[in-house]
Amino acid sequence: MFLKGAKITAIGSYVPARRLTNSDLEQMVDTNDEWIVQRTGIRERRISREDEYTSDLCTAAVLDLMKRYGKSIQDVDMILVATSTPDFPFPSVASILQNRLGIPSTAGAIDMSAACAGFVYALHTAHAYVASGLHRKVLVLGADALSKITDYTDRSTCILFGDGAGAVLVESDEQLDGFAGFHLGSDGSGAHHVYRTGLSRSVNEVELVDTGKLVQNGREVFRWAVRTVPQGVQQVLNNAGISLDQVDWFIPHSANLRMIEPICERLNYPLEQALYSLEYFGNTSAASIPLALDLGIRGGKVLNGQQILLYGFGAGLTHAGQLVKLELAPEVSPPTPL
Template sequence: MKGARITAIGSYVPSRRLTNTDLEQMVDTNDEWIVQRTGIRERRISRADEYTSDLCAAAVQDLMKRYGKSIQDVDMVLVATSTPDFSFPSVAAIVQNRLGIPLTSGAIDMSAACAGFVYALHTAHALVSSGLHHKVLVIGADALSKITDYTDRSTSILFGDGAGAVLVESGGDKDHFLGFNLGSDGSGAQHVYRTGLADKVNGVELAATGMLVQNGREVFKWAVRTVPQGVQQVLQNAGADLAEVDWFIPHSANLRMIEPICERLKYPFEQALYSLEYFGNTSAASIPLALDLGIREGKVQNGQRILLYGFGAGLTHAGQLVSLSLDPQVVAPTPL
């Protein structure tokens, strides 16, 4: 087995801001109510002609510019998303063509909702450390505004659009992926969904609106119970202690969800990074966005141990402990 590491990162969010004040004109809500219950102040909204593939391409271009990276030797593209441009072809194939990645590169989408980026990262690690691939592009991206019902107060306040991308490459003899945990509970599939060909799951009739539907209370209870247990399993698999974790990056679903997760773990909330305050819940993009925000702000440094944990529809969850080993940036990032 070879070592693997994350060598570069990039991110992108659309320019349009949807503030809490804007939402006051759309649904029965207000800024104070939203901030108290979610911690969200703004979210970014893609243009009518801007899709998930566009967000992905922009995030990769940011990565290339900042780290001076070529993608001409990428041999696999993995895109984690719940909002593909089409049912098929895949977003990954569209991105491969748009960015001129070689035709010999594999390209697939991965569907694990808000846990998707960590699932894709885990897959990239397996591909590189096994020696089957040597340079994998991993992207987490969603354009949730396109499937959000802006007449529904419970969901319209939460979701935004964005993308984050990383390169996973050989790390020589040292593996910077230290431990992981994966899990799913399909008995809760009806708690977060967007209807497709079927109209029921687990015997439950679904609202066939084509929009995102969420039972926030049930997802909250599941996540607060499941994520701390999953974190402990990651640490056990890594032979590490929580005190050795420099930063905890859970999925940025809701600040009021992250707080009790940290409390149950007895982990300092100040060492939890999130991207929701100004970007909202961006599903598969939320974790790479939060990681990149930490890097941009100078908080996250090479050599530190970062524990990523995604959770969401499925119900699925995935955690990964990594030791950060990015290549030096050649260009300073522009503000998001």
């Protein structure tokens, strides 16, 4: 059964101008284009300028949204930013955006930390706010500047990550059924498999490598995701009361194409109906799902009224799925090229 009262009405996205290609990485670490493409499906990623931060990526994504759909954000009453790379521990990126974008100071503003599952968690939270009647118009962003915490001497991680941002508006509408089943989960026993050290240097009684950069045990994350995501997708479908063959598009987190392939295989879902943003943007963490969604919209694949299953997964180990139907306003201007 669809829950009522909320809809996604607009979307925007942004990636930095600088491209870091596989050929570029060949000059930095012991790797090559064929090796990277075979193991990840990634050909290039976008890298933010030295003076370009997550708040800047978010600002550009919101401006793209406003330009394309002619939407005002003066009546936004809550801002949610999913990110693992805020400009500062505090103040939040959401607070910076409120001031920079001229959103009234009566709007709430919070950052959410759920790594690569962050955008779906934020979208779920926005739906809860709007469907409950607490808020009427929520600006939701997934954004990360992972290049700023990537170790470019570690070929197992530096080939993966890029920077970007995606933004959507979630608005109140009692007549439309924009959100359906969902499923959330977390397995903290695997928290030491993806991390960046902070005030503490250990988790789960495991001493962490203190590089100040992102550290990942890719093999363990792969095993967990390929096992967990198909189970979570089925929970979303059960919650919504539909079958997988009714889903028009599946948008998993764009971690690695070699991870998406076995997930689709276990689901018996056509890979050609899975949308991802990794080929030219890399793994952009919280931004990867909104970027993939927007690429589908820009390409004329994703249409209003279709069933779209989003599923994020990553550090924590957190995961989150949401079934949505878009109800985008008509575009009044072409999107800013990516």
